[in-house]
C-alpha cells in the first residue's frame with residue numbers, strides 16, 4: 001500500500017473564510033474583516049480611512065499609506081463577517097466530515113477570538129471554550145485537528161496602532177497567543193502549522209505594513225520568522241509530542257525552454273519560495289538572500305538572540321498548498337502570489353475558469369523538490385479545483401472536481417510509492433464550500449459539501465452533499481486505492 005495506514009486524509013479550511021461570527025463571543029476585529037469582495041477580473045481591496053478622514057481602498061499590491069486605519073463601511077458586504085458560518089454549524093459540519101471518514105481536519109484559530117486586540121494579558125474565555133468544543137467534537141469523531149495558528153489574519157488594533165509585524169512587539173503578542181493555544185488545547189491538538197503560505201504574505205492585511213518597500217516587508221517578515229520560531233519552541237516545551245510545521249504556497253516552476261539563461265533564471269525563481277523554507281527548516285538566512293539584501297540595500301535589524309532563536313525554532317514538517325505550476329523566463333518576473341493573471345503561459349496545460357493551470361504532475365515535482373532539499377516529512381494541506389457548481393435537486397454533479405482530485409492523488413501516490421517521499425497527509429482545500437481568499441467570491445467553490453450562499457452573502461447556509469462527497473468517502477475508506 002503506498003499510503004501509510006494512518007495517512008491523514010481530510011480537508012482544509014481557514015477561520016477568515018469559514019468561521020464567521022465576527023462580532024460574537026467577544027471576538028475582536030481583524031484586518032481580514034476590512035477586506036471587500038472582488039471577482040475573477042478584479043482584485044479584492046481593503047477599505048481604510050486616511051488621517052484626513054477620506055476613505056481609501058487598496059489591493060494586496062498597493063500600500064495603504066502612513067496613518068491609515070482599517071475601516072468597515074456600513075453599506076458594504078464583507079465576506080469574512082459571516083463567512084459560511086461554521087460558528088453556528090460546527091457540530092453539523094464535523095458530522096459530515098466524519099461521515100466522509102476524515103482522519104484529520106485542518107482549520108485555523110482566529111487570533112482575535114482569543115485576543116480581541118492582540119494585547120490582552122489573558123485570553124478571552126469564550127473564545128477558548130469555542131475552540132475546545134470544536135476540537136473535542138473532532139476528537140470524539142476520531143478526527144485529529146491540524147491547526148494553523150495564523151491564516152492571513154492580524155488583530156486590527158495591532159495593524160492600526162503599531163503597524164503589526166513591522167513592530168517587534170508583535171512577536172511577543174503572537175507568542176502569547178501561540179502559548180495559549182498550545183496550553184489550552186494540549187490534550188486535543190497534536191498537529192500545528194505556524195503561518196499559512198508565509199511566502200505570499202506581503203500585504204497590509206497580513207503584515208500590517210503601511211508601505212510596500214522591500215525594507216519594510218522583509219523587516220516584518222523577519223519578525224514573523226521569529227514569531228514562528230518562538231511558537232515552535234513553546235509548542236515543543238508545552239508538549240514534546242507536538243508536530244509543528246511551516247507552510248508555503250508551492251507552485252512548481254518550469255523553465256520556459258532549455259536556453260541556459262532561462263534554466264538559471266528558474267533556479268533564481270525557485271529561491272523565492274525556498275527562502276522561506278530555508279529559514280524555517282534550516283534555521284538561518286541563505287546566502288543568495290543575503291546577497292540580494294546587499295544589492296537592494298535592505299538591512300534587517302536583528303537583536304542578539306535572533307539567530308539562536310531561528311536555529312532552535314526549526315519546524316518538524318513542511319506543509320504546502322499546491323494548485324498549479326508556473327513557467328519562468330529570464331525576461332519575465334514571476335511573483336508567487338497565488339495569482340496567475342500575469343503568468344507565462346504553458347502551452348502543454350489547460351486552465352481553470354479562474355485561469356489557474358491544471359498540472360497534476362506538478363504535485364509530484366513539488367514533493368520531490370521539497371523532500372530532496374530538506375528531508376522533512378511533507379503534508380499537502382491544500383489542493384483542489386475552484387469551480388462554478390450547478391446546484392440542482394439538492395446536490396451538485398461535480399465530475400470535474402473528482403477528475404482534478406483523482407489525477408492529483410495519482411501523482412501523489414507516485415511521489416510516495418516510486419520516489420519514496422515521506423508524505424504525512426492530504427487535506428484538499430475548502431472541503432466544504434467557503435469564501436475564496438483571492439476573490440472573496442462564493443461562486444469559486446472547492447467543496448465536497450455545497451453551502452447555500454451567494455457572492456453577496458445571501459442564502460440559507462444550508463449544507464448539501466455533492467457527488468464528490470461520496471467519491472472522497474470511498475477514497476478514504478480504501479486508503480487511496482479506489483480512485
Ligand code: BGP
Nearest residue numbers: 014197338386435436437438439
Ligand atoms: C491559498 C490560501 C487559501 C485558499 C486557497 C485557494 O492561497 O491559503 O486560504 O483560499 O489558496 O485560493 P482562492 O480562495 O483564491 O481560490
